[in-house]
Amino acid sequence: MSTPLSPLNPPRRLLFGPGPTMVDPRVYQAMTKTVVSHLDPYFFEVVEDCRRLLRVAFGTANEFTLAMSGTGSAGMQTAVANFVEPGSTFVVLAAGFFADRMSEMGRRQGANVIRIEKPWGEAFDQNEVAAKIRELKPNVVGFVQAETSTGVFQNSEILCAAAHEVGALTMSDCVTSLGAMPVELDKQGIDIGYSCTQKGMSCPPGLAPVTVSPRAMEWLKARKTTPADWYLDLKLLADYYEGAHRYHHTAPISLFYALREGLSVINDEGIENRWLRHKxxxxxxxxxxxxxxxxxxxxAGNRIWNLNTPVIPEGVDDLKVRKRLLAATDIEISGGFGPLAGKVFRVGIMGPLATEDNTLLLLKGMQDALAGEGFAVKGDAVAAAQAAVTWPVAQLV
Ligand SMILES: Cc1ncc(COP(=O)(O)O)c(C=O)c1O
Structure with a gap:
């Protein structure tokens, strides 16, 4: 027998990065509950609760809303595998790391991927994109609503309307927006939305909420070819999660408990209050x-509320600041990558951390760490933040 392991003892971290972010204490509690079988009627009750409350978070009436087993990338793969057929034209609005991943998935599905590009950090002009869509007449238009690699939020009402005009489906990555910002899926005209659980939902990673409009479901039902990915095939999964409850795979029960509790926390607070807290x-x-x-x-105006990308000042070492911050305060923030490596910090303020006190704690920590690395701090961050925003305590949990 080898030496017994010491008890698990993860380090204390305040997760102010892009994700995973802090798990709500109620979610941890829910995860200790007894595991039932993946075919138990109780499990399907839990699934139904998740589906109902996910619709609220997504801002959709879509009947077909569920959580895929897997992380946010499984959500992306589900969207692409089911709705981007080999040989079809897939337009991707590419201005960040996760849009690149979406393009790559499209390429692997055998689609003709056409990228409309912008520098990392800029939002797309919807009218320009709409004109391009009318010209290209693609089968599917994909974009990232909240691009975690850059901090940009992309509005989509106009471009989605243009896509629908030419008969295209619209697909959006809502991995960072769900549970923290208004996704407004139906209002934005998004047919297929996917997300994760480890950011705005305050749960651990492991499930990927997905929602599909009736229009996209019609298309899927009529699809003649079979998606290459058996595990993520929505028609097969519908047979498990809806109606027949026929075995497909062994769903991760404890993660569904977690998601149900995370959604219940949001429901108790009220989604609008939660958005306001993040804003x-x-x-x-x-x-x-x-x-x-x-x-x-x-x-301003194009920023994600729960993922901030301040520019690292000239001459300041990204990694040194982050290490100093972590050592002094247990606060973890993240750096940029790709063209933004060493150029921006990525700072997530989500879920239980999105409060006045925590935001001030973060600012104080960052100010001290930057000063410690030789940056000449201009003015006091905490005082300025307090002066800029009045927190309506009475309205918020
Ligand atoms: C916008 C976006 N899309 C997709 C993903 C992939 O999600 P995951 O890492 O959970 O697979 C992430 C992860 O951070 C993301 O931020």
């Missing part, structure tokens, strides 16, 4: 970093 934290954060003398990489 106010974001506004405080921006006021604070700008007071320090940093600037935001993304233009």
């Amino acid at each position: 106010l934290s974001h506004e405080m954060f921006v006021a604070g970093v700008e007071a320090m003398g940093l600037r935001m990489h993304v233009k």
